[in-house]
Amino acid sequence: MNDKDGSKAALVPSQPTALSRAGASSLANRGLHDLVEVEGADYWRKKGDEFWEHRNYAEAMRWWRLAADKGDAKAIYAVGHLYRCGHGVAQDYAAAIRWYHKAADKGHALAMRSLGFLYYGEGVKQDCAEAMHWFRMAADQGDALAMASIGWLYARGDGLQRDYIEAMRWYRMAADEGDARGMYSIGYLYYNGHGVKRNNAEAMRWYHLAAEKADGMAMLGIGRLYHYGHGVAQELGVAAYWYDRAAKQGYTEAGKTLAKLLEMGVQPHAPEGEDQ
Amino acid sequence: MIPMSTEIVRRLTPEEEELEKKRAELVQFENALAERELYLTNLRAEISVFQSRYLGRVGVLYAELDEWNAKIAELKAKTEGTPEARDAASKARSQAEESSSAVGAEDITPMEFNPSPELKSLYREVAKRVHPDLAVDQADRDKRERLMAEANLAYQRGDADTLKRILEEYASSPESVRGTGTAADLVRVIRQISQLRRRLVQVEEEIASLNSSDIAKLKVRAEEADAKGRDLLAEMAGDIRDRVDAARRRYEHSSAGLEKP
Numbered sequence: 001m002n003d004k005d006g007s008k009a010a011l012v013p014s015q016p017t018a019l020s021r022a023g024a025s026s027l028a029n030r031g032l033h034d035l036v037e038v039e040g041a042d043y044w045r046k047k048g049d050e051f052w053e054h055r056n057y058a059e060a061m062r063w064w065r066l067a068a069d070k071g072d073a074k075a076i077y078a079v080g081h082l083y084r085c086g087h088g089v090a091q092d093y094a095a096a097i098r099w100y101h102k103a104a105d106k107g108h109a110l111a112m113r114s115l116g117f118l119y120y121g122e123g124v125k126q127d128c129a130e131a132m133h134w135f136r137m138a139a140d141q142g143d144a145l146a147m148a149s150i151g152w153l154y155a156r157g158d159g160l161q162r163d164y165i166e167a168m169r170w171y172r173m174a175a176d177e178g179d180a181r182g183m184y185s186i187g188y189l190y191y192n193g194h195g196v197k198r199n200n201a202e203a204m205r206w207y208h209l210a211a212e213k214a215d216g217m218a219m220l221g222i223g224r225l226y227h228y229g230h231g232v233a234q235e236l237g238v239a240a241y242w243y244d245r246a247a248k249q250g251y252t253e254a255g256k257t258l259a260k261l262l263e264m265g266v267q268p269h270a271p272e273g274e275d276q
Numbered sequence: 277m278i279p280m281s282t283e284i285v286r287r288l289t290p291e292e293e294e295l296e297k298k299r300a301e302l303v304q305f306e307n308a309l310a311e312r313e314l315y316l317t318n319l320r321a322e323i324s325v326f327q328s329r330y331l332g333r334v335g336v337l338y339a340e341l342d343e344w345n346a347k348i349a350e351l352k353a354k355t356e357g358t359p360e361a362r363d364a365a366s367k368a369r370s371q372a373e374e375s376s377s378a379v380g381a382e383d384i385t386p387m388e389f390n391p392s393p394e395l396k397s398l399y400r401e402v403a404k405r406v407h408p409d410l411a412v413d414q415a416d417r418d419k420r421e422r423l424m425a426e427a428n429l430a431y432q433r434g435d436a437d438t439l440k441r442i443l444e445e446y447a448s449s450p451e452s453v454r455g456t457g458t459a460a461d462l463v464r465v466i467r468q469i470s471q472l473r474r475r476l477v478q479v480e481e482e483i484a485s486l487n488s489s490d491i492a493k494l495k496v497r498a499e500e501a502d503a504k505g506r507d508l509l510a511e512m513a514g515d516i517r518d519r520v521d522a523a524r525r526r527y528e529h530s531s532a533g534l535e536k537p
Contacts, residue, residue, distance in 0.1 A: 024379075032493055
């Protein structure tokens with residue numbers, strides 16, 4: 001009999017549960033592993049995300065609230081978003097703003113941008129200065145849509161002196177970040193000659209870049225350029241093709257114009273060199 | 277003034293002096309070891325109790341989850357019949373069996389473990405006197421091991437009487453009174469010290485390894501949660517229950533699909 005094992009054996013039999021019992025330690029390991037997830041706000045938030053995907057908003061709210069209570073900025077933002085949309089709860093913009101503020105305090109760029117949209121007049125009284133403040137905060141975090149929105153405020157002169165040069169500068173920053181709205185807006189400034197010399201070719205180029213990113217307004221813009229022969233030879237078929245695409249993005253104006261062209265017997269067709 | 281008799285005050289020989297020193301050292305080691313043995317035993321008992329609770333509240337749900345997953349995998353193996361599906365099914369089945377046996381084993385650990393100070397001090401005394409590493413020969417060691425195992429069981433069920441009996445039994449056993457002359461005593465004490473020293477290292481290792489086990493970590497987390505008024509095991513159970521429900525629904529869906537050809 002081995003001495004060492006002998007003395008151990010003398011002390012171990014007091015443990016009838018046998019801590020080393022097969023399976024028990026692997027169950028403990030699983031528990032510990034899952035616990036990290038149970039405790040991590042990430043886990044709750046992802047559960048909320050799953051329900052959101054399946055449009056089960058009440059459940060999404062339930063899990064996001066849990067994650068939000070643990071201080072998870074993404075979940076806090078998401079709860080605000082549900083209030084904003086009225087998904088799973090009664091629509092409540094005041095609550096949305098409260099939640100967005102909490103997430104923004106944690107540096108959540110999307111929450112900052114959303115605050116910008118709400119203060120711009122979505123659901124609450126318009127406050128352009130406040131909207132600008134939040135767009136700038138989000139833009140500082142690299143949020144491209146916030147940059148494009150700042151450009152928009154400058155282009156419209158909302159709450160400040162209209163400034164197309166400044167608008168162009170912000171649109172370009174947004175476009176550099178790959179934002180379709182920024183690209184479209186650059187095209188728009190070129191098309192209208194706002195702050196730049198009117199340039200239909202540049203407008204076409206930027207609209208195409210935005211359209212590649214599924215921007216419906218850009219599609220409508222391209223349709224117009226072909227429709228009226230601005231910067232390109234007039235091609236009603238191609239115009240109809242682009243109006244059709246814009247209409248499919250939900251732009252009813254494009255749909256109406258398309259209907260008129262179709263009445264005239266125009267056959268929509270893709271521009272040469274493009275499929276469909 | 278009464279003259280001292282030189283016959284009565286016998287000076288200690290160097291060997292005897294050394295023996296006295298070593299005996300004092302041995303006592304220190306006995307005390308230190310008894311303390312750590314007590315700590316280890318308490319720790320193990322507390323973790324055992326927690327493990328029982330964990331297996332009873334959370335482990336059973338894992339076992340249930342594994343059972344549904346095994347059924348799903350077996351159903352899939354039946355319908356698909358591919359070697360991969362059959363392999364997955366047999367793996368899922370053995371996982372389910374492992375989990376089920378882990379939570380189903382007969383468990384006599386009490387759900388609470390709160391030793392009284394008296395019980396602790398009795399155990400400390402037993403560990404000091406009866407510890408197998410004090411053994412002088414194999415027969416002595418066997419006896420000590422038997423008594424120590426008995427003491428451990430008694431301690432865990434809070435049985436002070438048995439601990440007292442063990443102390444008496446060992447004190448009156450012939451092995452415990454072994455006078456053999458200074459030289460032999462010295463050798464024995466030195467050997468005992470080295471045995472205790474080794475065991476002390478072993479105890480520290482066992483404590484460290486227990487503390488680093490997953491179940492001990494879970495226990496710490498549960499205690500932290502408890503301090504904040506949360507029931508961690510309930511939270512964990514709730515989460516796994518959701519997964520069990522999902523697995524059951526999945527199984528019912530697939531088996532319903534199977535019945536309608």
